């Protein structure tokens with residue numbers, strides 16, 4: 001009997017691409033999760049790459065979804081292929097809302113699939129798997145797929161999955177329970193890159209408060225603050241006071257003469273309560289200035305990777321709207337790329353910063369219903385739309401999308417992604433944050449402050 005064939009879909013039409021991510025094939029580190037599934041299948045199935053034109057040459061077509069960009073690409077590539085003989089199976093870390101494209105697919109896997117991919121291809125019932133044949137209108141409730149074991153393949157050894165900290169914006173931590181090697185409670189980094197002998201996806205990765213400067217001067221280091229002010233960090237449950245931030249950086253001076261330390265720091269701007277003033281990073285600049293020393297002792301280069309806040313489903317911020325202020329524009333015009341240039345410390349902003357437009361697009365895809373597929377085709381895939389400037393795109397989106405797609409909603413409003421049960425209580429923390437920021441806004445508005453949140 002000939003083996004059944006599993007094709008991994010390659011997007012030949014790329015509507016959306018992350019400029020920060022190079023094109024890679026699926027048998028690479030970036031797709032280490034999919035790689036594990038293919039290893040489980042390789043003895044019983046014939047595996048290869050396929051494109052949309054050839055999907056019917058395969059019994060199953062796997063489509064990995066990393067982010068909302070892949071959702072648009074999937075829709076662009078499979079449009080017109082609603083009737084196909086193969087079974088199209090989607091899954092991956094970025095798969096949340098299948099409603100706008102479920103007419104194009106047959107199976108959706110939410111969360112983890114390791115250890116059960118053969119059962120999925122055999123159409124066995126599983127709590128985290130949607131089969132169109134069984135539930136065409138998505139009436140049932142599903143779960144986030146639990147971790148059955150930590151991945152270990154030629155690319156990675158997972159050290160842990162999920163995170164106990166539960167920052168309010170972090171979809172990853174609210175959709176994964178924390179599991180670690182040997183049940184250790186200590187989180188260092190989620191994966192180990194076996195090929196390059198590194199902890200983390202691309203170097204040394206750790207929480208800011210735990211940074212080990214001894215490692216940071218040896219390899220590129222990645223961490224995050226995720227809030228540009230102490231107030232914001234506290235509100236999103238990522239508390240790091242200004243004093244702790246300064247003290248942590250001061251520890252780097254122990255490594256004088258050791259060489260350059262290069263640290264990438266993720267930052268989020270555009271939370272609903274943030275203003276133009278926040279975009280100028282004044283508080284961070286002040287803190288760096290306060291701990292720089294008059295004589296050169298170390299060389300610490302901080303690069304901030306800034307993205308515009310997106311209220312992600314299944315997090316306590318899922319009912320928030322997009323802050324329409326263009327933080328990228330304000331930052332670029334009022335600060336430029338250099339945040340601080342001192343004797344020992346340099347801080348830069350990485351030039352790729354997301355805008356409210358990309359935040360609206362992402363939120364729209366996460367809040368879209370079945371009948372919104374047409375808007376995806378007509379707007380996001382429109383070649384003219386792609387050529388517009390950010391402010392023109394924003395006007396188009398605000399004019400044509402339903403306001404539900406990007407506005408602040410009452411806490412508890414039903415959402416299209418409710419077909420997956422939340423693992424944790426998100427309403428309670430959601431109310432706490434909403435109450436706090438509405439108070440702040442009210443006080444600031446009395447003083448004449450302006451907000452861009454919807």
Ligand code: SF4
Nearest residue numbers: 163165166167170173
């Ligand atoms: S942002 Fe980082 S620290 Fe916060 S919950 Fe997510 S993984 Fe944990």
